[in-house]
Amino acid sequence: MLVYLRLLKESFGFAMNALRSNKLRTLLSLLGVTIGIFSIIAVLAAVDSLDRKISKELSSLDKNTIYLLKFSFGPSDIPQWKREQFPNVKYTEYVYLKNAMTHTKQLGYQIFTKRESIKYESKTVSDVNIVPVSYEFIDIQGLEFEKGRFYNESEANSGTPVIVIGNDIAKSLFDESEPLGKNVRLYGQRFTVIGVLKKEGSSLGDSNDTAAFIPVNFVRRLYGDNNPNLTNVIIFKPENGVDMEEYKSEITQKLRNFRGLKAGEIDNFFINVFGGFLDLINGIISSLRLGGIFISFFSFLVGGFGVANIMFVSVKERTNLIGIQKSLGAKNRFILFQFLFEAIILCVIGGTIGLSIVWLLSILLTSLLDFEFVLSFWNILIGSGLSIIVGVISGILPAISASKLDPVEAIRTGM
Structure with missing residues (x-):
């Protein structure tokens, strides 16, 4: 040695x-x-x-969270021309499934829309990710607040012009002053700031620091339910221990019945499990x-x-x-x-x-x-x-x- x-x-x-x-x-x-x-x-x-x-x-999101919309997160055997004919999911379908589905912890509705500018007095923040969602979204995604709150069921259903803004937006518009209760302008209308999210940092895709959350019914009232430039999604958060295949089958059966699809017709929607997106x-x-x-x-x-x-x-x-x-x-x-x-x-x-x-x-x-x-x-x-x-x-x-x-x-x- x-x-x-x-x-x-x-x-x-x-x-x-x-x-x-x-x-x-x-x-x-x-x-x-x-x-x-x-x-x-x-x-x-x-x-x-x-x-x-x-x-x-993505740790705040449950792997079993399901996104129901007209697009697939992954490859699909259905031809593209046929997929392009699929209809957007509707708010009425969200209401129906919310009442009809079993073993569901939370069920929410979201609209993907274009970016906008938010103004406060002489200050403007451009390229803001506007996130119109139903009130259940806070429990689905687990948003954390620096101050204030998320809008409640009554405000969401009535489309009240209230807004929850990301940390970066709050600092750009208000500096060190108190943002809660202040009125900002979006879509040419006044929105009351009721919440500011905690600093999150950069993330995959958009960060909540540069996002603004508003009631989904406000956007529905503004654009209607059949606007081709918007993409709607229904988000499901099933109960723990649920058999995912049975749960997906229940969604498929209930939505097919609601849309009146006949036997032999393909599903004109996609059920995307978040775990598959992670894979x-x-x-x-x-x-x-x-x-x-x-x-x-x-x-x-x-x-x-x-x-x-x-x-x-x-x-x-x-x-x-x-x-x-x-x-x-x-x-x-x-x-x-x-x-x-x-x-x-x-x-x-x-x-x-x-x-x-x-x-x-x-x-x-x-x-x-x-x-x-x-x-x-x-x-x-x-x-x-x-x-x-x-x-x-x-x-x-x-x-x-x-x-x-x-x-x-x-x-x-x-x-």
Whole structure:
């Protein structure tokens, strides 16, 4: 054991000596390993950070939440021309299903509409995501408030012009003054601010920080129920422990009966389970991860060739020393491990530099952007492991060639 510790120490010394005596050559070789480790770990860190962010943003939603609308969240066997003929879900269908469905914790109605501007006195916030929803939405999505409240059932049903605004909108319009009770202008009408949401930060798609929630019946009164520019959705939150297939079948049966669809006619609506949407996102993230690793692998390969090249040069330069070591009784495996350890140490140095760059970059991007980049311990472990593997692969052939040198010929070559 002591012999191998001494061997490791000597190999580290040789590696440092190679760095000192052939700085440019060694640094150019290590550059490939550094770029390779940086590329792979940067991709893994970015994808993991994105995955963590998405999971955090969607954690408030139940995987069993169901979205009923005329579009599908994923691929569909129904031709596009036929899907384009599907009708929007109606408010009357929401009312019917709310009374007819069993084992339902919450059932809400939402309209997807275009972005608008909100004004308060001389200040205007543009590109606001307007979210017309029924009063149940707060329990479905679990909105958190900094101050105020969400609108109640009476306000929602009557379409009262009240509004709940995101944190960024409140700061842009009111600065440090009290927003509750103030009147803002939207759709050319006055809306009373009754709530301000907690700061959420950037998220997948739109953030609630730049959103405004209003009663869905106000928009229905403004645009009507058959506006082709709007997309309506009914949101179901089933009770815990419900058999999802039976629950979906109940929705299908009741809506088909309400729409008067005959036997043999296809469903002209889609039942989208939120868990399936999460699976789709996870599949996309996995594809991004694999694609990034595959591309980064080539730079990693170049780095391995660079280290192998410098190790062959190192063997050639130290041929005389190898001959002397062998003549003094050094075993073949001692010479082999000496060069193998040296290759591993060089790659670990390159990998450490690559990991350090990723770490510094993650700190910089986190401070500049509203997005948390995380270099996890697992990714550090992967980077270190890959550095060792590349060291072994790139150093094994030079090490074997050094260990098989004839001592007499090696000494003669160096004279």
